[in-house]
Amino acid sequence: MVVKQISVFVENTSGRLAKVTKILAEKNIDIQALCIADTTDFGILRMIVNKPDEAKAAIREAGFAVKTTEVIAVSIEDAPGGLNKAMQILAESDIGIEYMYAFTEKRRNDALVILRVENNEDAAKALEKGGVPVIPGEVIYNL
Amino acid sequence: MNKCWNEKIEFMSRDEMHALQSERLVSQVKRVYENVPFYRAKMDKEGVLPGDIKSIDDLGKLPFTTKQDLRDNYPFGLFATPMDEVVRIHASSGTTGKQTVVGYTAKDLEIWSECVARGFTMNGADSSSIVQVSYGYGLFTGGLGAHYGAEYMGATVVPTSVGNTARQIQLMVDFGATVLCCTPSYATYLGETMRDMGIDKSQLKLKLGVFGAEPWTEPMRDRIEELLGIEAHDIYGLSEIMGPGVSMDCREKNGLHVWEDHFVPEIINPDTGENIGADVNGELVFTTLTKEALPLIRYRTRDVSRISYKPCSCGRTAVKMAKPSGRTDDMLIIRGVNVFPSQIESALLEVEEVEPNYLLIVDREDTHDTMEIQIEVSPENFADNVRGLEALTKKVSGKIQSTLGLAAKIHLVEPKTLQRSEGKAARVIDKRKLY
Incomplete structure (x- = not known):
């Protein structure tokens, strides 16, 4: 049910991201989605990739602080009100969102939203019950 | 006369x-x-x-x-x-x-x-x-x-x-x-x-x-x-x-x-x-x-x-x-306060999440001495959220403040990017032109 997300600590200096993407390119790893949380000094690069364990090992070997975080992916209708539906369900269930990011995939008609919440299981249950499909990791990795 | x-x-x-x-x-x-x-x-x-x-x-x-x-x-x-x-x-x-x-x-x-x-x-x-x-x-x-x-x-x-x-x-x-x-x-x-x-x-x-x-x-x-x-x-x-x-x-x-x-x-x-x-x-x-x-x-x-x-x-x-x-x-005088790099090391040793590896950068912005301490993020202390990392820097700066009586900016850097301890001079960069 959950999706493994790779989080990497990157200093806010030029060339750091390029170093990470180079590692992934060399390992022939495909990035499905990514986002960056940035502060003045540093950023946290968060990625969904096709081979999370391999990606993590390679990035760690290059000396980065890297961590796997379990997140959930949901499918929403790529139309006005699509995201709102999922948000309302979580709000009503009193589930807080730490962060989220969305992406679309050209072979799919929906939009995908990655959610980092306190309790994945509760969130997934509530969303499924409300009619918002939760997409398993295996599907996401192989998009 | x-x-x-x-x-x-x-x-x-x-x-x-x-x-x-x-x-x-x-x-x-x-x-x-x-x-x-x-x-x-x-x-x-x-x-x-x-x-x-x-x-x-x-x-x-x-x-x-x-x-x-x-x-x-x-x-x-x-x-x-x-x-x-x-x-x-x-x-x-x-x-x-x-x-x-x-x-x-x-x-x-x-x-x-x-x-x-x-x-x-x-x-x-x-x-x-x-x-x-x-x-x-x-x-x-x-x-x-x-x-x-x-x-x-x-x-x-x-x-x-x-x-x-x-x-x-x-x-x-x-x-x-x-x-x-x-x-x-x-x-x-x-x-x-x-x-x-x-x-x-x-x-x-x-x-x-x-x-x-x-x-x-x-x-x-x-x-x-x-x-x-x-x-x-x-x-x-x-x-x-x-x-x-x-x-x-x-x-x-x-x-x-x-x-x-x-x-x-x-x-x-x-x-x-x-x-x-x-x-x-x-x-x-x-x-x-x-x-x-x-x-x-x-x-x-x-x-x-x-x-x-x-x-x-x-x-x-x-x-x-x-x-x-x-x-x-290796004593430095920062904003009139005597600072020994060893004090920074002992303060860091009291924060279990961080390694006592650091780089102290002292500078003068206009007339004000500034102190930046770089410490490494490690696979252990790296949290996948900004709040967690900010809490870490706050903890370290609080410890530095209570040890030195001076505020320092804590700057997190990537693992293993700071020089390992081989002589104290490498741990301090004083950019001020004091002498």
Whole structure:
């Protein structure tokens, strides 16, 4: 049910991201989605990739602080009100969102939203019950 | 002749000074040997007895004293008088958690006050002066040292201490202060804030600035003189020897007259301990001649300086020491506070999430010293949220603040990017141009 997300600590200096993407390119790893949380000094690069364990090992070997975080992916209708539906369900269930990011995939008609919440299981249950499909990791990795 | 506080001493011939120093050294060494077990043991071990010291020329026979000795005898172990004669304690930061503690008898305070008064008077201040003391008051010797000296001279003292700069400037204008005492960086800050407030220096009655407690340069002196429209003078001291007023520069502004009737300077080779004489750079060493509570024999200041006996145009015969041009240890002075890199390391050791690997970057933004400490994120302490990492930096900066009494910006860097411990110098980058 959950999706493994790779989080990497990157200093806010030029060339750091390029170093990470180079590692992934060399390992022939495909990035499905990514986002960056940035502060003045540093950023946290968060990625969904096709081979999370391999990606993590390679990035760690290059000396980065890297961590796997379990997140959930949901499918929403790529139309006005699509995201709102999922948000309302979580709000009503009193589930807080730490962060989220969305992406679309050209072979799919929906939009995908990655959610980092306190309790994945509760969130997934509530969303499924409300009619918002939760997409398993295996599907996401192989998009 | 220009004004002076103690004509007899300040213009004494070298021969008379030699005789006075000799007489005082002989009795000081005797007293120290009798009253301070540390010195007795040290002198016995080196085979030097008080009887071997017959004049100031025998100074070199005596052992050195270091800051470590003060720490080892924390807090009052080196005091030569009973505590009921000690009327004041001051302290400064040591290389680790422990402070360097110093004490004064009533007579010590009077001598200190006189030394400061000599410096003020030498540069034109007198009992009609209004002296604003913007040094910090407290364990630090700056505030009370300048305060007592100015009061002893009979001046009116305005003890504003540090902080609340806008109010300081207002009081300076309203009370008509003629003398300002503070750190040189604070003087610059005052001058700039004043300009921002739209107050012109012509609204001030300031004539003289007495600045010390941190290194500063000649261009900085020019800048302060221009900003505040004053004569800026350098005052030197260290709490172990007394506090500010051990020496001060005169109108020549090319060296600081040491009040040699109380403190004898020597310049040594820091590696061999050999006295290398005048006009050569080395480590400055002081022996106190009259201190009662905490007499120190050949105390190694770790300041790099040189001394000169060349006659001075001001007529004073007292030896002049050059503005310190560096340190022989790794101590930094940041915003007037002594900082040893080892203190940062011990603070980091108390935060279990971080490694004690760090890089300290000291810089000066305009007039304000800044301190940035880089520490590494590790696979263990890396949290996948900004809040977690910010909590970590906050924890570290809180620990640094409580250890050093200074705020530092904590900058997280990637793992294994900081140089591993091979010598302390690599851990500190001082970008300020202080010397």
